[in-house]
Amino acid sequence: MVAVPEKLSLSLTINGTAHQLNVAPWTTLLDALRDRLGLTGTKKGCDHGQCGACTVLVDGRRIVSCLTLAVMQDGAAVTTVEGLATDGALHPVQQAFIDHDAFQCGYCTPGQLCSAVGLLAEGRAKTADEIRELMSGNICRCGAYPNIVAAIQQAMGQA
Amino acid sequence: MTTYIGAATSRVDGRAKVTGAAKYAAEFDAPGLAHGSVVTSTISKGRIARIDAAEARSVPGVLAVFTHTDRPPMPSEDSAYKDDVAPEGSPFRPLYDDVVRFNNQPVALVVAEEAEVARFAASLVRVEYQQEPHATDLHHQRQAANALDGHASEQNPFLPPKPRGSAQQAFAAAPVRHAGEYSTPIEHHNPMELYASTVVPEPDGTLTVYDKTQGVQNVQRYVAGVLQMSPEKIRVVSHFVGGAFGSGLRPQYQVVLAALAARTLNRPVRVVLTRQQMYALGFRPAMIQQIELGVSGKGALDAITHDAATVTSRHEIFHRQETGWSGLLYASPNASYHHRVAPLDLPTPCDMRAPSAATAVYALEAAMDELAVALKLDPVELRLRCYSERDQHFDRPYSSKGLRECYRQGAAAFGWDRRSPEPRSMRDGTDLVGWGMATGVWEALQVPIAVRIVLTGNGHAEVACATSDIGTGTYTIMAQVAADMLGLPLDNITIKLGDSTLPQSPVEGGSWIAASVANGIATTARVVRDELLALAKRMTDCPLADAAPDDVALADGKLVSRHDASRAVSIIDAMRYGGVDRLEQEETTKFEDSGAHAHNTHSAIFAEVKVDEELGVIRVTRVVSAVAAGRILNAKTAASQISGGVVWGIGMALHEETLIDHTFGRVMNANIAEYHVPVNADVHDVQVIFVDGKDDEINPLGIKGLGEIGIVGVAAAIANAVYHATGKRVRDLPITLDKLR
Numbered sequence: 009m010v011a012v013p014e015k016l017s018l019s020l021t022i023n024g025t026a027h028q029l030n031v032a033p034w035t036t037l038l039d040a041l042r043d044r045l046g047l048t049g050t051k052k053g054c055d056h057g058q059c060g061a062c063t064v065l066v067d068g069r070r071i072v073s074c075l076t077l078a079v080m081q082d083g084a085a086v087t088t089v090e091g092l093a094t095d096g097a098l099h100p101v102q103q104a105f106i107d108h109d110a111f112q113c114g115y116c117t118p119g120q121l122c123s124a125v126g127l128l129a130e131g132r133a134k135t136a137d138e139i140r141e142l143m144s145g146n147i148c149r150c151g152a153y154p155n156i157v158a159a160i161q162q163a164m165g166q167a
Numbered sequence: 168m169t170t171y172i173g174a175a176t177s178r179v180d181g182r183a184k185v186t187g188a189a190k191y192a193a194e195f196d197a198p199g200l201a202h203g204s205v206v207t208s209t210i211s212k213g214r215i216a217r218i219d220a221a222e223a224r225s226v227p228g229v230l231a232v233f234t235h236t237d238r239p240p241m242p243s244e245d246s247a248y249k250d251d252v253a254p255e256g257s258p259f260r261p262l263y264d265d266v267v268r269f270n271n272q273p274v275a276l277v278v279a280e281e282a283e284v285a286r287f288a289a290s291l292v293r294v295e296y297q298q299e300p301h302a303t304d305l306h307h308q309r310q311a312a313n314a315l316d317g318h319a320s321e322q323n324p325f326l327p328p329k330p331r332g333s334a335q336q337a338f339a340a341a342p343v344r345h346a347g348e349y350s351t352p353i354e355h356h357n358p359m360e361l362y363a364s365t366v367v368p369e370p371d372g373t374l375t376v377y378d379k380t381q382g383v384q385n386v387q388r389y390v391a392g393v394l395q396m397s398p399e400k401i402r403v404v405s406h407f408v409g410g411a412f413g414s415g416l417r418p419q420y421q422v423v424l425a426a427l428a429a430r431t432l433n434r435p436v437r438v439v440l441t442r443q444q445m446y447a448l449g450f451r452p453a454m455i456q457q458i459e460l461g462v463s464g465k466g467a468l469d470a471i472t473h474d475a476a477t478v479t480s481r482h483e484i485f486h487r488q489e490t491g492w493s494g495l496l497y498a499s500p501n502a503s504y505h506h507r508v509a510p511l512d513l514p515t516p517c518d519m520r521a522p523s524a525a526t527a528v529y530a531l532e533a534a535m536d537e538l539a540v541a542l543k544l545d546p547v548e549l550r551l552r553c554y555s556e557r558d559q560h561f562d563r564p565y566s567s568k569g570l571r572e573c574y575r576q577g578a579a580a581f582g583w584d585r586r587s588p589e590p591r592s593m594r595d596g597t598d599l600v601g602w603g604m605a606t607g608v609w610e611a612l613q614v615p616i617a618v619r620i621v622l623t624g625n626g627h628a629e630v631a632c633a634t635s636d637i638g639t640g641t642y643t644i645m646a647q648v649a650a651d652m653l654g655l656p657l658d659n660i661t662i663k664l665g666d667s668t669l670p671q672s673p674v675e676g677g678s679w680i681a682a683s684v685a686n687g688i689a690t691t692a693r694v695v696r697d698e699l700l701a702l703a704k705r706m707t708d709c710p711l712a713d714a715a716p717d718d719v720a721l722a723d724g725k726l727v728s729r730h731d732a733s734r735a736v737s738i739i740d741a742m743r744y745g746g747v748d749r750l751e752q753e754e755t756t757k758f759e760d761s762g763a764h765a766h767n768t769h770s771a772i773f774a775e776v777k778v779d780e781e782l783g784v785i786r787v788t789r790v791v792s793a794v795a796a797g798r799i800l801n802a803k804t805a806a807s808q809i810s811g812g813v814v815w816g817i818g819m820a821l822h823e824e825t826l827i828d829h830t831f832g833r834v835m836n837a838n839i840a841e842y843h844v845p846v847n848a849d850v851h852d853v854q855v856i857f858v859d860g861k862d863d864e865i866n867p868l869g870i871k872g873l874g875e876i877g878i879v880g881v882a883a884a885i886a887n888a889v890y891h892a893t894g895k896r897v898r899d900l901p902i903t904l905d906k907l908r
Binding site for chain 2 (some may be wrong): 009010011034035039042043047048050051053054055056058059061088090092093102105106107109111112113115118121137139140141143144145146148149150151152153154155156
């Protein structure tokens, strides 16, 4: 009989709601969100931190949720794509993505959106080239990049 | 009446996609859901001598381990595994026998209560092999490749076209000529969504299959064949597809594994492939092409020969129309084609965005650029001299061809007239600047399709078809077309797709769905109009009492006389007076093609690159793509389709290459960091132009489709720009910086 690790309890505040979870130490934050909490808006595209589809905001910073274990985030505040809109009103970045057709299949989109919200909070990107560089951790295989840049520029103008 | 068709409408599924509400195949939950993890082979050819799964089975939470010796019965005949788009040969059967046909082939499935446990236990499965020598390198096997005999016909469209004239003699006699060999590597689709299936056994004995696919009814028939079930007992659902680009045309093996496990365990099972495992699905075949172009004394093409060698598997013969694009695109009295296919110990290749054209037109258009240099002629001028007014293969007119306008508008938008022809003659600071161009061509295809419209008494309509939306915008264009055809506001239209219980649709691919489903909606809408008119005529003093159906249109929520707009009955009134609160019609649209016309889309691509002279780093700073593709249904999503194709062309030209260690027959860069796809910083200014593409002949709505044409020619335009910048001609893609040394 091969042993599997004991589950540990942890608390996460996700999109403003407190959650208590029992997960094994090997469960990533991404799998905890998708499989344990049913928050499937956060996407799995590689599980290796290479594609950015799983980007969420942890305590306001954008991270790839496949490269962090859930237990490492005990006590953290997590914002996923499901938490970007408030009371049904889309976040300006979400609306800008629709306006500029900044997605096609939609699978990288939650990660792009969380990454863009994190980018705006960082305040580092001023030019289109800086947006391109600082959004390059989020791959869009449909190739919506020019529209993603235009959408972020629109949202920056409103911020 | 076109209020919506053509307008730059935002995606109707946009809100679902930006809020995370859109659900993909691995995101459907079910009580008691179990998780499968796949074990794949570490050798490329041979037999499985032994599988020891005892340790894996001993892990708490493991429910079952399936292998070729430990699985439910599977059918023994090939026909049971043939999907709608399977090529000739024997389809791969996961966990069927002990034969290893390619590296990374599935050899076991571990199913457990939790995904992490399944994955851990899968790492404990020990497999012993009897290894056999393998071959995976096209460049070593090209002499062993098998020639495709015969010529292209309606029945066999993927054979080389019939030659014309005497290309060899004309080439030998040509005063100016160019001959070159061009190679392109294996590429993988890498859709962002991992391949996944969630299979739920229902209490009534049926299966619900949530699958990542471009064709729910193809998967339905396929799973029915493999599981020996009646297709009616299988429902396949795929409302959203996280990219596919051709990889989802054929059912993938995880759907078989999930279905076998779910049926055996009688509980829902989800199987998600890893990114690494997706490199053992289909791929764009590597290709070696030899092109010879000869020019007559008049300075126009007199001879084209196009020879291609491509890759297939040992078990299936996959090929497309790799050689015919050259002789189709340009007028040349003499042309000949040869195509050889090398069977290798790899999975069967499959269609990938603009299959055959993306690679073949790259070689042709790079060769044309070299010919223009030899002739000291502007590359656009050479193409205009060889412009074909008729389909060269079948000597027939095009239903429409706007390529001349693509050259004109594309060149103007790009500023092509400011190009200095000499290589290395343009600079921006320390960067060498290169301007290149190329032509693109694709087919405008149409397929039989069925559409159901349900109109309710409140003036809302549900429009249903079992097609897919793989990100192309099918939901949106269907809603736009339906709104116009039914004369209703866009918000009153609900689209249902991606469900095998809906009216018949073939797989979504080849750029054929937009034309097919839009005209299909128009067909059914006409029948809805006829029924509404019949209902309206039950009114006393109906203003349309004597109107024939074709004299009446649906517009602004009304049946309106085409001759006298004051004669009208609202749809709501027609249904109320007719005594119905629900009206349902379903029609199948078939596209009769007499063969009198050729149907193609065209494009002209102009690209600017800047090359760091010391480091060899290439940036694509500007691309203009001018496209002639018939009527554009949605200016916004259409531009996105083409722009996305340009991004694919950038990847093809500069980044993408599946690298196999041929000693082991194993992909070395089976991940999305080392298989380079374009990222945001790789893409700069992309401008898309749609030239007027009116086509009254092709179908009633004049639609040609856009999914493929965006990529075709882009890699050549960039490669030609790199030559113009550096004076160095790289003939094997991708053009990585080491090749510029």
